[in-house]
Amino acid sequence: MPKITEIEDLKRIYRRRVPKMFFDYCESGSWTEQTFRENSSDFDDIYLRQRVAIDMTGRSLATQMIGQDVSMPLALAPVGMTGMQHADGEIHAARAAGKAGVPYTLSTMSICSIEDVAENTDKPFWLQVYTLKDDEFMQRLFDRAKAAKCSAAVITVDLQMLGQRHKDIKNGLSAPPKLTPASVANMATKVPWGLEMLQTKRRFFGNIVGHAKGVDDPSNLAAWTANAFDQALDWDRIRQFRKMWDGPLIIKGIMDPRDALEACNVGADAIVVSNHGGRQLDGALSSIRALGPILDAVGNRIEVHIDSGIRSGQDVLKAVAMGAKGAWIGRAYIYGLGAMGEQGVSEALRVMRTELDTSMGLCGRTDINSVDRDILMIPKGFSGDWEE
Ligand code: GLV
Numbered sequence: 098m099p100k101i102t103e104i105e106d107l108k109r110i111y112r113r114r115v116p117k118m119f120f121d122y123c124e125s126g127s128w129t130e131q132t133f134r135e136n137s138s139d140f141d142d143i144y145l146r147q148r149v150a151i152d153m154t155g156r157s158l159a160t161q162m163i164g165q166d167v168s169m170p171l172a173l174a175p176v177g178m179t180g181m182q183h184a185d186g187e188i189h190a191a192r193a194a195g196k197a198g199v200p201y202t203l204s205t206m207s208i209c210s211i212e213d214v215a216e217n218t219d220k221p222f223w224l225q226v227y228t229l230k231d232d233e234f235m236q237r238l239f240d241r242a243k244a245a246k247c248s249a250a251v252i253t254v255d256l257q258m259l260g261q262r263h264k265d266i267k268n269g270l271s272a273p274p275k276l277t278p279a280s281v282a283n284m285a286t287k288v289p290w291g292l293e294m295l296q297t298k299r300r301f302f303g304n305i306v307g308h309a310k311g312v313d314d315p316s317n318l319a320a321w322t323a324n325a326f327d328q329a330l331d332w333d334r335i336r337q338f339r340k341m342w343d344g345p346l347i348i349k350g351i352m353d354p355r356d357a358l359e360a361c362n363v364g365a366d367a368i369v370v371s372n373h374g375g376r377q378l379d380g381a382l383s384s385i386r387a388l389g390p391i392l393d394a395v396g397n398r399i400e401v402h403i404d405s406g407i408r409s410g411q412d413v414l415k416a417v418a419m420g421a422k423g424a425w426i427g428r429a430y431i432y433g434l435g436a437m438g439e440q441g442v443s444e445a446l447r448v449m450r451t452e453l454d455t456s457m458g459l460c461g462r463t464d465i466n467s468v469d470r471d472i473l474m475i476p477k478g479f480s481g482d483w484e485e
Contacts, residue, residue: 098437101444104408104429111182111435114290117283118268119181123431126375127260132383133375136406139383143415144474148461156454156463162423163249163345163366163400168198169450170417170465173442174374174404174425175225175251180208180300181272182435184293188217190434193442195220197450202251202425205238208272210303215245223249225349226342227256228334230327234309239342241304249366250342252335253373255350257328260377271316273300332359339364347402350377352387354394354481357401367400367422374405374427385416390481392420410452417465418473 101107112120126133158169173194179186187209194201195218202223203214214222224242229235242250264270273294274280284291294300305312305321312321327334339346348360349369360368370388372381381387384405392401403416404425413424429449433441457465460472 098440101448104432104445104448107432107436107441107445107448110437110441111432114287115182115435116274116280116287116290118265118270118274118280119178120435121264121268122178122262122270123176123182123428123435125262125264126379127262127377128379130375130379132372132379132381135383136372136375136385137408137412139385140406140409140412140415142476143385143419143479145411145414145456145460146472146474147459148472151461153458153461153463156458158450158454158457158465160422160465162200162402163347165200165248165345166198167200167423169413169453170421170423171413171446171449171453172200172223172402172423172425173202173430174427175202175204175207175253176427176431177204177206178208178272178302179204179431179434180297180303181274182431183290183438184297185209185213185217185299186434186438187214189439190430190442191218191220191222193430193433193439193446194222196443197446199446200249203247205304206302208301208303209299211238211241211245211247213299213303221246221248223247223251223347225251225253226338227253227322228327228330228338229309229325230329231310231325234325235338236341237308238304239338242342243344247344249345249347251347251349251369252338252365253349254330254335254356255352255371255373255377256322257326257330259322259326260373260379262376272302273316275316332363335363349404351391352381352384354390357391357395357399361395361398365399367402368395369402369404369425370421371404371425385412385419386479388416388419388421389475389479393481410449410454411456413449413453414456414460414468415473418468418470419475419479420470 191201433445
């Protein structure tokens with residue numbers, strides 16, 4: 098196995114191994130990709146305060162997210178079409194997360210179904226839920242999650258319609274990939290990926306096909322979302338979903354303190370400050386810049402997590418020091434999955450854990466639960482102090 102010392106190593110292998118249309122799907126933001134870029138680069142504006150001659154033995158990263166024990170404050174975010182990055186990708190990712198002691202979140206738009214993942218893993222996972230118009234489908238999704246013993250539902254509230262990602266349109270993104278001269282020419286250079294994909298029967302949207310009505314073309318995510326997703330979504334509708342699911346609930350996609358306060362009234366256990374990895378509203382603030390004002394607004398009324406832009410253990414440390422109870426990673430583990438399946442996800446988690454642990458120690462802290470803003474130097478622009 099090649100020596101993996103950083104997430105970028107996995108990304109290089111991933112790029113070589115996986116068809117262009119799926120690499121591009123992962124590595125895109127919407128429109129100009131400003132938010133996608135700034136989600137990561139804004140972390141660089143926050144500095145860590147180096148301390149010395151402080152006993153740093155006996156460090157611990159163990160903590161809790163929504164009352165569940167985790168080995169570090171990190172979760173695997175839902176990523177659509179994960180099973181196209183590697184055959185049976187969702188199962189591989191969930192297994193690696195289970196072994197590492199961190200939560201795995203299965204996307205509604207996964208290739209492996211809820212049942213596939215439950216049957217092939219031995220740890221409970223979280224289910225991400227899109228807000229669809231079809232009540233019957235929604236209730237069945239929550240019931241299926243319950244039957245699969247999912248330990249939380251994660252309602253994504255920032256995708257009433259899809260932000261445009263140019264490359265997906267140009268590539269004719271679909272699952273399984275449509276055979277065009279360009280896609281065939283590209284896949285011909287991805288033989289190991291293709292051979293593994295031929296050996297699995299899981300190549301369609303496993304939670305949708307056979308479960309949702311009116312799916313004309315089961316390979317086309319954009320067309321189906323345009324029809325089925327609820328553009329009229331409001332907080333009353335979200336409260337209806339709360340009634341359909343009586344387990345732990347997380348609301349994902351909050352970027353404004355006013356929306357965070359609304360989410361507190363729904364009876365959720367946590368919110369995720371997220372702009373969907375820069376894939377929805379291009380021009381939105383990075384989520385690390387949105388985090389502080391949201392934390393200030395909600396106080397201790399609700400647990401606050403963050404995703405979008407997190408590519409290193411240092412990023413996790415900064416988010417936790419700001420006050421997040423957990424940081425979710427998407428692309429950082431998809432790189433590992435595409436590069437080398439379950440082992441690659443384990444490698445991504447190992448890299449992030451080492452970076453987090455060492456950086457915490459070098460800041461003079463030994464317990465992740467005691468990390469606070471004192472280890473950070475935060476410039477202006479991270480506290481919501483904008484012109485009206
Ligand atoms: C779906 O969640 C996407 O961002 O593509």
